[in-house]
Amino acid sequence: MSEQESYENIPTNEELVNDVAKGLESQFCLNNENDPENPKRNATTIVDSDRNIGIPENFEDSDTDNQEDQKPEDYIDEELLKDSELSLSDEEKEKRCxxxxxxxxxxxxxxxxxxxxxxxxxxxxxxxICPLKFENDRSILYANRAASKIVLNRKESAxxxxxxxxxLNDKYVRAYLRRARLYEESDKLDESLADFKRVLEFDKGNKDALQAQLRLxxxxxxxxxxxxxxxxxxxKDLGNMILKPFGLSTNNFQLNQDPNSGGYSVNFTQNQH
Known part of the structure; x- marks a missing residue:
């Protein structure tokens, strides 16, 4: 796995925050699923704004076969392309290219x-139709298609x-630059900075990347x-909810940082009445 790939597998801080909160909520919040007021009882729709495809959350009650087959109009089935190329001669592949x-x-x-x-x-x-062996040609096609999608405000797809x-081409500076800008516009700042740094590995004087290193x-x-x-x-809100039945709150616990080690210690203090 490349450095870029391993970096992108690291969850962002926002994802970690949401995961921690959701995990605690699922452990300590009891939802009455039989309550008619519970929104979980109502069917909702998840919408991919980039492709505008609605998917019912309770999809098991729908025609799942049709939904599984539903793909965006610009989908490229490389497995199908690979199979179709098995019977092609080199001359035919050149012609398709x-x-x-x-x-x-x-x-x-x-x-x-x-x-x-x-x-x-x-x-x-x-x-x-472009054969898979022509990786550089396909790389340019993907990058060009991304440029068109950017103008159409289809950022995720771009x-x-x-x-x-x-x-297909891990030294494609223009593709890194486009993705870096898209990441920044999508508030994925860590990913954006990583791409700009990658650009500087190939083009040390790139002005956009140099400015991004100062800005981001x-x-x-x-x-x-x-x-x-x-x-x-x-x-703190979750902690207060958990401690409330015991007549306690997070105010009963003081978080102190050790100036030497940088670590934290928790001290319990009983409220005086």
Whole structure:
């Protein structure tokens, strides 16, 4: 696993905060599922705003087969493409690559003339015929399609395309830059900084990446401090709920930091009446 891949597997601070809070809530909060006022009894819909596909949460009551088959229009089935290439000769693969190259030119022209949706379809068509062996060509197609999606405000899908482009060419500076900007706009600041640092490995004088190295660390520190405060607030609320039956609250416990080790100790104090 590469350094970039291992970094991306680390959950963000916000994810950790939510996981801790949800875990504690599930242990100590008893929900009456039979209560007609309980929102869990009502069917809700999870919506992917990037693709605008509604998925009922209680999907076991729906036609699951149709939902499993439902895929976005720009989906690339590489397994299907791989199988279809088994019977192709090298000459036929070269021919398909040239056809994909012509489609890429068409997509580029559509992008220049602000026909962004059309360009997405054209790049997708090219990806569906370009043989898998031509990784650099496919990488460019994914990166170009991401550029069109950015203009269409399909950020999540654009990030996926940039990631695919990088998987096919891990030195693709333009794909790193596009994904870094998308990550920053999506408040994924750690991931953004990691991509900008990656850019500097290949282009030490890149102005966007150099500026990001100065701009992002303070924003990350500020966000982390805010998340820490929010986490402590959530834990304090849960702690008060748990301690209330015993006539206690979190005010009965003092958190003290050792100035030498930096560690914390908890002291119990009984309220005086």
């Amino acid at each position: 040239k056809e994909a190259s012509e489609l890429k030119k068409q997509g580029n022209e559509e992008y220049k003339t602000e026909k962004y949706l059309e360009s997405v379809y054209t790049y997708t068509k090219a990806l569906r 990030i996926e395309d940039c990631t695919k482009a990088i998987e 660390p303070p924003l990350i520190a500020e966000r982390n401090e805010k998340l820490k405060t929010e986490m402590l607030g959530k834990l």
